[in-house]
Amino acid sequence: MTSAPRPPSPAAVRQATADQPPTLSYLVQGMDCASCVAKVERLVGGLPGTGEVSTSFTRQTLKLQLDETRTPRQTLEQHLRSLGYVPTLQGGDPATPVTHGGGHAHEHGHEHAHGHSHAPAAGPAQPWHQSPQGRLVLLSGVLLAAAWVLSFAAPALSTAAFVAATLLGVWPLARRAVASARLGDPFSINMLVSLAATGAVLIGQAAEGAVVVFFFAVGELLEGVAAGRARAGIRALAALAPKTALLLPDSAAGSAGAAREVPADTLRAGQTVQVNPGARVPADGTVLGGTSGVDDSPVTGESVPAVKSVGDRVFAGSINGDGLLTVRVDREASDNTIARITAMVEEAEASRAPTARFIDRFSRVYTPGVVLVSALVATVPPLLLGGDWHTWLYRGISLLLIGCPCALVLSVPAAITSGVSAGARRGLLIKGGAALESIGGVRSVAFDKTGTLTAGHPRVTDVHPVGGTREDVLRLAAAAEAGSSHPLARAVLDAARGLNVPAVTDARALPGRAVTARLSGTEAGVGREVTVSSPGHAAALTDIAQDVQAQVTRLEEQGRTAVLVLLGEQGGQVAPKVCGVIGLRDEPRPDAAPALAALHRLGVRTVMLTGDNTRTAQAIADDLRRAGAPELEVHAALLPEDKLRLIRDLQAHGSVAMIGDGINDAPALAQADVGIAMGGGTDVALETADAALLREQVSGLADLIALSRATMSNIRVNIAFALGLKAIFLITTLLGYTNLWMAVLADTGATAIVTANALRLLRWQPPARPAAPAPAAHPEAA
Numbered sequence: 028m029t030s031a032p033r034p035p036s037p038a039a040v041r042q043a044t045a046d047q048p049p050t051l052s053y054l055v056q057g058m059d060c061a062s063c064v065a066k067v068e069r070l071v072g073g074l075p076g077t078g079e080v081s082t083s084f085t086r087q088t089l090k091l092q093l094d095e096t097r098t099p100r101q102t103l104e105q106h107l108r109s110l111g112y113v114p115t116l117q118g119g120d121p122a123t124p125v126t127h128g129g130g131h132a133h134e135h136g137h138e139h140a141h142g143h144s145h146a147p148a149a150g151p152a153q154p155w156h157q158s159p160q161g162r163l164v165l166l167s168g169v170l171l172a173a174a175w176v177l178s179f180a181a182p183a184l185s186t187a188a189f190v191a192a193t194l195l196g197v198w199p200l201a202r203r204a205v206a207s208a209r210l211g212d213p214f215s216i217n218m219l220v221s222l223a224a225t226g227a228v229l230i231g232q233a234a235e236g237a238v239v240v241f242f243f244a245v246g247e248l249l250e251g252v253a254a255g256r257a258r259a260g261i262r263a264l265a266a267l268a269p270k271t272a273l274l275l276p277d278s279a280a281g282s283a284g285a286a287r288e289v290p291a292d293t294l295r296a297g298q299t300v301q302v303n304p305g306a307r308v309p310a311d312g313t314v315l316g317g318t319s320g321v322d323d324s325p326v327t328g329e330s331v332p333a334v335k336s337v338g339d340r341v342f343a344g345s346i347n348g349d350g351l352l353t354v355r356v357d358r359e360a361s362d363n364t365i366a367r368i369t370a371m372v373e374e375a376e377a378s379r380a381p382t383a384r385f386i387d388r389f390s391r392v393y394t395p396g397v398v399l400v401s402a403l404v405a406t407v408p409p410l411l412l413g414g415d416w417h418t419w420l421y422r423g424i425s426l427l428l429i430g431c432p433c434a435l436v437l438s439v440p441a442a443i444t445s446g447v448s449a450g451a452r453r454g455l456l457i458k459g460g461a462a463l464e465s466i467g468g469v470r471s472v473a474f475d476k477t478g479t480l481t482a483g484h485p486r487v488t489d490v491h492p493v494g495g496t497r498e499d500v501l502r503l504a505a506a507a508e509a510g511s512s513h514p515l516a517r518a519v520l521d522a523a524r525g526l527n528v529p530a531v532t533d534a535r536a537l538p539g540r541a542v543t544a545r546l547s548g549t550e551a552g553v554g555r556e557v558t559v560s561s562p563g564h565a566a567a568l569t570d571i572a573q574d575v576q577a578q579v580t581r582l583e584e585q586g587r588t589a590v591l592v593l594l595g596e597q598g599g600q601v602a603p604k605v606c607g608v609i610g611l612r613d614e615p616r617p618d619a620a621p622a623l624a625a626l627h628r629l630g631v632r633t634v635m636l637t638g639d640n641t642r643t644a645q646a647i648a649d650d651l652r653r654a655g656a657p658e659l660e661v662h663a664a665l666l667p668e669d670k671l672r673l674i675r676d677l678q679a680h681g682s683v684a685m686i687g688d689g690i691n692d693a694p695a696l697a698q699a700d701v702g703i704a705m706g707g708g709t710d711v712a713l714e715t716a717d718a719a720l721l722r723e724q725v726s727g728l729a730d731l732i733a734l735s736r737a738t739m740s741n742i743r744v745n746i747a748f749a750l751g752l753k754a755i756f757l758i759t760t761l762l763g764y765t766n767l768w769m770a771v772l773a774d775t776g777a778t779a780i781v782t783a784n785a786l787r788l789l790r791w792q793p794p795a796r797p798a799a800p801a802p803a804a805h806p807e808a809a
Contacts, residue, residue, distance in 0.1 A: 048076065048094040053104075055089050056113040058082070063112075070106055070210050074098045089114070109206035111199070160248045167196040167241040174237060189233035196240030197224040214394040216431050220771075223427040227767055230420050235767040239428065242771045267344030268365050272309035273301040275353065291343075292360040302352040308345045311358040314338065319350025364721070367456075381464060382439050382742060390432045397430030404761070421767070422760055428770035429756045434777035438745030441785035446738035449791040454706070454721035455731050462717035465701050467735030470681030472626060472728065473674060473695070476637035476644060478688040479705055479725055480651065481613040483514050487522035488587060489610030491578050500607030502526050504592045507544045507559045510534045515588065516542070518611050519559070531557070539638045539666040540564040556595040558603060562640065563664065565591040569602040582610040586646030588639055615647055618726040620654035625729035627657040634660040634677065636670045636685075636695070670695040686720075686728060703728060730793040737791055745781040752777045 058067055064082045067089060071080050076097030081090045093100060100116070107114045174188035197220070204218035220243050227236030272294055273286040286301045291309040294300065299315065302308050308321070320332040323345045332348060335341055341354055343363040360366065405423025408414030443460040450457050457463045474480050490497045505523035508516035509531065531544035541560035546553055558568070562579045565571060571579075575591070582589040587610040595603035623633050637644045644663035651659060662673055671694050677683045678700065685692070685699035696702030696716050704716035706723045720727035756773050759765045765773075 048078065048092045050079070050090060050092050051100060052117045053089040053107075054115040054117055055082075055087050055107060056115070058087050058089070058112055066110065066207075066212065066215075067107070067112070069212065070110065071103065073211060074103060074106070077103075088117075106206075106210060109203070110210070111203045111206075158248075160244070163196075163199065164241075164244045164248050167192070167237075167244045170195060171237050171241050174234070178234075186233055189237045190228055193224050193228050193233055193236035193240055196237065196244065197221050200240075200243075201225075214391075214398060216394075216433060219394070219397070219427045219431055223424045223767065223771075226420065226424040226427075230417055230424075232421065232767060238768040239771045242768065242775050245775060267307070268360065268363065269307040269309050269344075273303070275299040275301055294356050295359060296356055298356045300354050300356060302341075302347045302354055304347055304349045304351060306347050308341045308343055308347060308352075308354065310343050310354070310356045310360065311363040312341055312354040312356045314341060314352055315355050316353035317351050319352050320348035321352075322346040322348065381461065382739075386436060386439050386746070390436050393432055393435075394430070397427065397432075401426040401430065418763070422763065425760045425765055425767055425770045426757065428767065428774055429753055429760060429765070431774045433774055434749035434752075434781045435746065437778060438749055438781045438785070439742050441782055442738055442741045442745060442788060445785050445788035446734060446741075446791070449788050450731070450734050453730070453793065455727055455734060456706075456719040456721055457731070458717050462701060463735050463738055465682065465735075466684065466703075466718065466731055467739050468682050469631060469684040469701060469732065471632040471634060471677045471683045473634045473636050473670075473677060473683060473685045473699065474725075475670075475685075475687035475692050475695075476635055476639060476647060477514055477613060479686055480615060480619045480635060481647060482616050483613065483688065483705075485514055485518040485588065485611040485613035487518055487609060488612045489582060490522075490607060491575075491610075492607040493572075493575060493605050495606055497607075498526055500592050500609065502528055503557045503594060503606060504559050504590075504609060506531045506546065507534070507542050507557045507592075509544075511536065511542055514613065515590070515611055519609065537564070554597045556603070558593040558595070559609075560591050560593060561638075562589055562591060565593060565605070568593060569605065571605065575605055575608060578608045580642075582608070583640050583642035584646070585610075585612075586643055586650065587612045588643050613647075615650050615654070616725055618724050620651045620656035622724075622726040622729055623651060623656035623659060625726065626732070629729060629732055631732065632660070633657070634662065634673075636662050636665055636673060638663075638665050640664055667692075667694055671698050674698045684728075686725070703731065733794055734791060738788060741785060741788055745784055748784075749777055749781055 055067065058064060068080055068082055071077050071089065071091055076094030078092040078094075079090075080092075082088065093103065104114045104116075170188075170192035174185060174192045177188045178185035200217045201221040204215055204221050207213065207215040207217065220239065224236040224239050227233065227239065269291055271288050272291045274289045274294070275286050275298075277298070294310050300309055300312070304319070314335050314337055316337060318334065318336040321335045321341055322332045323342060335352070340357075341352070342365075343358075343360070344365050358364075401423045404426055405420045408419045409416045440460070443463060446463055447457050447460075450463075457466070477483055477485075487501075490500050492500045501519070501523040504519045505526065505528045508519045509528065530547045532547045534542065534544040536542045539561070541558050541564050543556055543558045546555050546557060558565075560568065562571070562576075571591075579589040579591070590609050590611070592606045592609065593603040594606050595601070626633055635644060635648060641661070641663040644661050648659045648661050662669075665673070670692070674683055674685055674695050675698065682700040684701040684703055685695045686703040686705065687696055688705035696704065701718065702716040704719040705725070706719055706721040718731060720731070752773060756765055756770060760770065
């Protein structure tokens with residue numbers, strides 16, 4: 028038998044940590060598009076001594092481990108500034124100043140210069156005319172207007188004025204093109220525009236060169252503004268949580284007095300706060316006192332206020348109604364629901380969609396290809412066919428502008444960012460572009476039953492003692508379940524409330540089978556083991572009498588979950604005895620049947636996976652069918668490893684999504700092509716999943732698939748438009764119908780159109796569904 032590897036000692040961990048270079052965090056102004064991020068990652072990754080590089084264009088941040096004995100941070104910052112970005116060290120060594128570079132026109136391949144940022148130190152977004160790109164647009168516009176006026180007032184000077192306007196406008200682009208080439212990226216968009224504008228001057232078309240520079244600057248500014256709009260929802264989300272809270276004294280510590288106002292970000296788990304009528308809830312927590320209608324729409328998008336009372340969960344940023352609530356803080360500000368949503372959306376671009384990765388690879392080949400084709404168009408006809416040099420040089424320069432990959436590169440990340448943001452505002456949390464793209468292509472959805480298709484709040488409906496009393500059975504069962512958070516355990520504990528539950532030790536769980544504990548304290552029978560078990564596991568431990576088995580069968584046929592309570596003898600030499608049978612019932616969610624019907628209309632196969640017995644699972648499926656759901660494929664009596672196996676079997680027929688809310692669902696969530704967690708589930712499920720339904724409504728699953736399909740449709744339209752427009756202008760340019768200003772206007776216009784199309788997703792609404800019929804009553808014994 029092989030022993031498990033020994034964990035490293037604390038000293039070894041400290042030494043390994045000490046050997047790692049320090050982590051630096053930068054705010055990088057201007058890094059606000061996916062191509063900018065890729066450019067920065069390529070630059071930083073190629074420097075000696077760098078490691079663990081992570082970027083976010085949503086927050087415009089760069090984090091990396093940097094060995095400064097190999098690459099000083101000043102060298103890193105200088106390279107970033109040479110590309111047109113403005114790095115500002117966040118929380119770094121104050122002894123090492125970080126200088127700011129000047130304004131820039133940025134790439135897509137572009138170096139955008141719109142000053143929006145979401146890093147904490149970034150401050151509010153700049154007005155467009157105060158940003159570096161805005162100043163470049165204004166300067167280019169003034170120079171172009173002055174040259175145009177001179178063309179009437181002093182025609183002899185107009186050519187010089189247009190040349191000056193072109194060269195002044197192209198200078199920052201050329202500077203950054205040279206920097207990109209020196210750092211390993213010679214075919215940047217700045218290089219294409221610089222060549223085109225300079226070539227226009229050389230062939231006597233300075234006026235058109237000036238127009239090219241101006242339109243390009245305007246297009247870059249519009250892209251920056253659009254990027255800021257796509258991120259505005261994140262700033263609004265982060266602002267939902269109130270800045271202050273009313274902290275109540277700690278009664279356990281003997282404190283007394285009235286509530287005092289404190290900063291909300293200083294609240295700690297376990298503290299108690301008061302939420303006045305009309306105020307926002309300052310932290311994720313649990314209601315300890317009071318009843319009120321709470322509007323969760325700012326966080327979950329749910330339009331109908333929910334009545335919250337003792338024991339109910341509340342979210343930071345929700346709006347309290349007309350009642351006074353006392354709330355126990357469950358999560359600190361850095362880990363509350365708003366912070367987690369914000370982090371998910373901000374980091375969504377880290378998991379890039381397969382389409383985005385393909386476009387990125389394609390553009391790396393496409394841009395050099397454009398340069399080669401333009402050179403051939405400009406030189407082959409004059410050299411081999413006797414064409415006019417001026418004409419074909421002009422057409423070659425036009426092709427440089429038409430070939431700019433701006434719209435193509437922007438088409439995917441703009442739509443992904445908008446789709447993720449739209450989902451977050453409606454309680455649909457998606458952890459990245461790859462997940463958003465995958466969700467729309469699922470062929471099957473596997474549901475965990477408890478807490479997903481059912482409400483997850485079962486109640487004890489039957490207690491059948493064997494040789495004792497009803498209270499004895501509940502007391503023993505509650506003792507064994509005392510440390511469990513499983514929904515069935517909570518139901519047993521609720522039923523035993525008010526009874527004298529004995530103390531236990533050595534509590535342990537066998538997932539999907541049983542929980543056991545040993546009686547302790549002054550209880551009679553100290554040392555005996557009590558077990559709450561599934562009928563199948565109980566049958567492996569002891570003989571089940573026929574009348575007990577009949578009770579189990581009857582409960583399961585009524586759609587109840589049956590568990591057996593066993594009590595063992597001291598020493599464990601004799602098989603345990605059955606003390607009683609407990610029946611529990613978990614009702615289907617009201618929205619489960621409409622959700623299954625919506626998935627059926629989307630062409631998605633639905634499967635239920637549950638650890639419950641077959642009869643109970645089939646009864647729930649029958650209830651859902653009577654409520655209007657289509658036939659549901661049922662797999663019951665499953666252990667966690669069985670769910671994993673079934674997910675693999677389903678994947679043989681296409682992409683599979685798994686939705687669940689429990690710890691035992693985590694392996695299946697990880698195995699599925701897309702794992703989706705219910706918002707009320709465990710942290711393990713939420714961290715494992717690719718997406719989450721914050722509203723705790725299973726109907727959100729169909730909305731999630733619809734959002735993914737809408738996003739992918741938007742991307743396909745954007746790509747088709749970008750490539751189609753370029754194909755049209757390629758033909759018209761070769762035929763001589765397109766001039767330079769039309770070429771750059773087409774590129775700028777295409778970029779603006781695909782951006783506007785992507786931003787339409789911010790207004791996405793879930794498709795309307797028909798109202799669900801009232802569920803039929805399930806025949807149950809009294």
